[in-house]
Amino acid sequence: MNAGAASFPGVPGSASPGLWALAWRRLRRDRVGFVSLAIVLLFLALMAASGVGLIAADWSKEVGVSYAPPGFMGPGAADSSAAPSFAPDASPGSPIEETGIADPLAETLAEIRKELAGMSASEARAPTLAFGGDKWGRDVLKKAIKGTETSMLVGLVAAALAVFLGTVFGAYAGYYGGRADDFFNWIYSVFTSIPYLLLVLAIAAVLNQKGVLTVILILGLTGWTGTFRLVRAEYMRHKAREYVLAADAIGVSHAQRIFVHIFPNVSHVVLVQLSLHVVLFIKSEVILSFLGFGVGVDTVSWGSMLNESSSELLLGQWWQLAAATVAMAVLVTAFSLFTDALRDALDPRLK
Amino acid sequence: MLAYVVRRSWQFVPTLLGVVLLVFILFNWIGGDPAYLLAGKMPDPERIENIRRQLGVDRPYAVQLWIFIKQVATADFGVSWSTNESVSAIFATRLGPSLTVLVPMLVISTLMSMAAAMFVAYLRGSLTDRAIMIGCTVGQSISILVYILVFQYVLAYRFGWFPVQGWGSGFAENLFVYSALPVIVGVIVSLAPDTRLYRSFFLEEINQDYVRTARAKGMSETRVMWVHVLRNAAIPIVTNVMIQLPGLLAGAFLIERFFSIPGIGREVILAVERSDFPVIKAVTIYVAIATMVLNLVADLLYKAVDPRVQLK
Numbered sequence: 225m226n227a228g229a230a231s232f233p234g235v236p237g238s239a240s241p242g243l244w245a246l247a248w249r250r251l252r253r254d255r256v257g258f259v260s261l262a263i264v265l266l267f268l269a270l271m272a273a274s275g276v277g278l279i280a281a282d283w284s285k286e287v288g289v290s291y292a293p294p295g296f297m298g299p300g301a302a303d304s305s306a307a308p309s310f311a312p313d314a315s316p317g318s319p320i321e322e323t324g325i326a327d328p329l330a331e332t333l334a335e336i337r338k339e340l341a342g343m344s345a346s347e348a349r350a351p352t353l354a355f356g357g358d359k360w361g362r363d364v365l366k367k368a369i370k371g372t373e374t375s376m377l378v379g380l381v382a383a384a385l386a387v388f389l390g391t392v393f394g395a396y397a398g399y400y401g402g403r404a405d406d407f408f409n410w411i412y413s414v415f416t417s418i419p420y421l422l423l424v425l426a427i428a429a430v431l432n433q434k435g436v437l438t439v440i441l442i443l444g445l446t447g448w449t450g451t452f453r454l455v456r457a458e459y460m461r462h463k464a465r466e467y468v469l470a471a472d473a474i475g476v477s478h479a480q481r482i483f484v485h486i487f488p489n490v491s492h493v494v495l496v497q498l499s500l501h502v503v504l505f506i507k508s509e510v511i512l513s514f515l516g517f518g519v520g521v522d523t524v525s526w527g528s529m530l531n532e533s534s535s536e537l538l539l540g541q542w543w544q545l546a547a548a549t550v551a552m553a554v555l556v557t558a559f560s561l562f563t564d565a566l567r568d569a570l571d572p573r574l575k
Numbered sequence: 576m577l578a579y580v581v582r583r584s585w586q587f588v589p590t591l592l593g594v595v596l597l598v599f600i601l602f603n604w605i606g607g608d609p610a611y612l613l614a615g616k617m618p619d620p621e622r623i624e625n626i627r628r629q630l631g632v633d634r635p636y637a638v639q640l641w642i643f644i645k646q647v648a649t650a651d652f653g654v655s656w657s658t659n660e661s662v663s664a665i666f667a668t669r670l671g672p673s674l675t676v677l678v679p680m681l682v683i684s685t686l687m688s689m690a691a692a693m694f695v696a697y698l699r700g701s702l703t704d705r706a707i708m709i710g711c712t713v714g715q716s717i718s719i720l721v722y723i724l725v726f727q728y729v730l731a732y733r734f735g736w737f738p739v740q741g742w743g744s745g746f747a748e749n750l751f752v753y754s755a756l757p758v759i760v761g762v763i764v765s766l767a768p769d770t771r772l773y774r775s776f777f778l779e780e781i782n783q784d785y786v787r788t789a790r791a792k793g794m795s796e797t798r799v800m801w802v803h804v805l806r807n808a809a810i811p812i813v814t815n816v817m818i819q820l821p822g823l824l825a826g827a828f829l830i831e832r833f834f835s836i837p838g839i840g841r842e843v844i845l846a847v848e849r850s851d852f853p854v855i856k857a858v859t860i861y862v863a864i865a866t867m868v869l870n871l872v873a874d875l876l877y878k879a880v881d882p883r884v885q886l887k
Contacts, residue, residue, distance in 0.1 A: 256709070414593030417863040419822035422843065426855050429847040430601045503716075510718050511829065515844065530720050537728045549721045556716030561709070 243492065243570075250569040257565020263558035267372060274373040283366035283524065330521045334360060356543030358532060367524050368547040372555070374525040378439050378509045383501035385444030390451025391494050395482050397452070398459025408452065415449050424508060428517040435520050439512055443505045451497045458490040492570035499563040503556055510552065526552045576878075580871070587867050591647075594863045599643050602852050603636065643856075652857040657849040662857045665842060672742060673838030676754045676830065677823055680761040685816055687762065688769035693808075695770070696777030697800060708774070714767035723833045726760050740835040757834045761827065773812055780807045810880050817873040821865040 241249070251257055273279050356364045397408035415423070427442050462468060463486065471485050512518035513527025521528075526548045533545035627633040631642055646652050652662040695704045731739040737756040743749050780786065781804055789799045828840030835841075839858065846854035878884050 410589060410593055413590045414597055417590055417594055417866045418597075418859055419862060419866070421822075421828075422859060422862055425828075425843060425847050426598070426601060426859055429850060429852070429855055430605055432850060507718060511720065514720055515847075517847065526718075527720075530718065530724070534720075534724050537724060538732065545721070545724065549717060553713065553717045557713045560712050560716055564712075 247492070247566075247569040251565055254565045254568065256561055257569070260558040260560075260562040260565065263554065264562055267376060267555050267558070270369060271373045271376045274369050275377070279366075279369060283370040284362060286360050286362055333521055356541070356547075358536075358544055364544050364547045367529060367544070368526075368551045370524045371526045371529050371548060372551055374436065374519055374523055375506050375509055375527070375552070376555070378436060378443070378519075378525070379502045379506035382440045382443035382447065382505045382509075383498055385440065386447035386501055386505070387451050387494060387498045389444070390448035390497070391455050393448065394452040394455030395459050395487070398456035399463050399478070399482050399486070401460070405456075408456070412449055412452055415446065420446065421508070421511070424512065425517070428512065434516075434518065436523060439509055439518050442512075443508055447501060447505065451494065451501070454493050454497065455490060458493055459486060462486045462489060496563060496567045496570065499559065499566055503559050503563065506552070506556060506559075576875075580875070583871050583874075587864075590867060591860075591864065594860060595644060595647055596640075598856050598859050599640050602856055603632070603639055603643070647860055652853050655846075655851050655854050657851045662853050665854060666839070666857070666861070669837060669839045669842050672749070672836050673824060673827065673831070673840065675746070675749050676757050676761070676836060676838065677827060679750070679754065680758045680765075680827075681816065681820070681823065683758065684762040684765045684769060685812070688766050688773055689805075689809075689812060691766070691770045692773030692777050693800060693805065696774050696781060699778060699781070708771065711767040711771050715771075719764050719829055722764050723760055723829060726756065726763075727833060730759075731756055740833065742836055753834070753836070757830045757836060761830055772815065773808070776808045776811045777804060780804045783807075810877065813880070814873040814877050817869050817876065818866075820869055821862050824862065824865070 251261070270279075274281075358364060358367065393408050393411075397405040418426075423446050424442055427446065428438075431438055431442070459482075463481075468481055468485060471481050476485065509518055509525065510527040510530065513525045514531045515527075516531070518527050519525045529544055529548035533542075533548065536542075536544055624633075631639055650663065654661050655665060691707070695707050698704045727739060731737045738753060742753050786799060786803060789803050790796075794803075824839055827838065828844050830836070831838040831841040832844050842854060843858055845851070846858070
């Protein structure tokens with residue numbers, strides 16, 4: 225196995241490229257994977273730019289009329305629904321009327337904002353926006369960029385947390401075995417006997433508070449099980465290998481064997497898991513935010529955009545739905561294809 | 576066989592205890608004092624004290640835990656905090672609608688994705704295979720929310736082919752009128768991931784020696800695929816469906832919510848929105864038990880259809 229060989233760069237005559245160099249070479253040959261990597265990097269740049277305020281910093285500014293249609297449709301496109309100058313109470317913001325509980329604050333907040341803005345800026349509002357406007361006349365494109373930032377941030381940080389926990393638990397259980405293994409396996413069986421989304425919802429019900437940090441914690445603390453199982457199996461396989469026995473013989477400590485010697489040889493598993501979980505958590509965050517258990521009302525995410533768009537759709541205003549859907553579909557598709565390519569590149573035995 | 580079932584059932588006990596402990600820690604410890612939730616917007620101290628005594632939250636954690644374990648053992652989770660309906664009655668009435676949607680959805684989506692998977696596995700490596708696989712990845716990356724929103728809007732609201740939402744009283748009416756669109760959406764959502772997964776099951780079988788032998792004997796491709804490969808690939812598919820089942824019961828909540836189907840999933844969402852802890856606790860425990868039992872059944876089924884499998 226080349227992973228074992230790659231960690232011995234000092235062996236005489238081993239000018240052969242290491243695991244990562246080989247993987248990079250394979251990845252570069254995979255055209256679909258390479259293009260997806262480029263798209264993912266583009267989204268990361270977008271997230272960073274939006275995070276430091278270079279673009280879309282003024283997303284909450286109400287620049288257009290309420291439900292301003294996209295520019296290419298012309299200003300009259302939304303006439304069939306409510307006249308733009310009226311307050312938008314014709315359509316309650318919550319998509320699910322029969323429960324009547326979906327986020328009562330958003331309404332109030334919106335009304336306040338509306339009144340505030342209506343006094344000063346209602347004259348200067350544009351009749352159309354490049355990709356349309358929402359209920360309060362905010363630019364949907366900027367909202368989508370801001371939503372990309374939120375959703376990606378949640379996905380990346382939560383995935384890092386979950387994979388970190390899974391790796392540490394898995395390394396500990398797999399390396400030491402015995403009691404530690406039994407204990408973590410017990411916790412694993414407990415967590416996996418509850419369906420993932422049910423567990424997430426149960427914790428959301430208990431915490432009963434919204435916010436980016438809450439979502440990250442919920443997803444990160446529940447999502448470690450898959451990584452745990454894989455990393456544990458890898459450590460069990462590796463701990464009896466000669467290089468680990470050799471490390472033991474020269475007196476290397478347990479911690480150093482776990483993290484310095486074995487970890488580089490299982491890190492490809494961890495990397496693929498990280499990539500997989502980003503996709504999973506982005507999807508979960510969208511559902512949580514849609515249901516109103518996710519990010520707060522002052523934050524925009526793809527989930528909250530979809531929530532708003534579910535009532536807009538009935539009025540024929542599809543642009544917010546389209547913006548959130550396209551942004552999410554492009555990123556998640558690219559990330560999934562990149563994950564597949566990464567797995568193929570790092571583990572060529574799997575086809 | 577019996578010894579295996581008994582041994583596996585014994586292993587349920589520590590796991591179930593763990594689930595009980597996890598739920599207890601979540602709801603009784605992290606969840607804070609439910610009396611403040613229940614007492615409403617204007618809590619007066621006496622009322623809160625009353626509620627606390629009623630719920631038993633003024634007692635030590637050990638006693639509370641014992642009460643909860645007794646609740647689980649007797650399957651009596653008390654009454655819902657928001658509707659005062661008994662939790663067991665909620666389950667009894669919500670299970671039917673859930674199953675009315677889930678069973679047809681599961682059957683149709685399994686059959687369709689099996690057919691699609693067999694087709695692309697047969698054409699493995701070809702342009703069609705790659706195109707369908709990329710199509711599946713794209714289809715998978717669109718949120719389930721978008722599928723529901725768009726299908727409900729276009730097929731029900733615009734074209735009026737189906738009722739937008741709702742639930743009737745008769746079984747046939749529910750199954751053929753109200754369940755139709757939810758089932759279609761559910762099938763379309765699960766088609767992409769299932770096809771990808773089942774394709775890998777088929778590919779595993781296609782590369783086996785017995786397939787080559789069958790071809791060498793001069794069997795037709797149709798017979799090789801439909802008789803030899805299909806029967807063997809069906810084994811992991813069936814167990815996979817079994818394992819998915821409890822997750823689906825709670826996971827179909829988005830579909831149930833959008834289409835106003837009075838099922839378990841919608842009950843979960845409502846309970847989370849209303850902080851109705853008894854209902855969420857009961858759902859979590861029941862679904863965990865269902866997961867464990869169905870995992871055991873899946874293993875037994877595996878053994879039954881594949882005699883080579885050794886149960887340990």
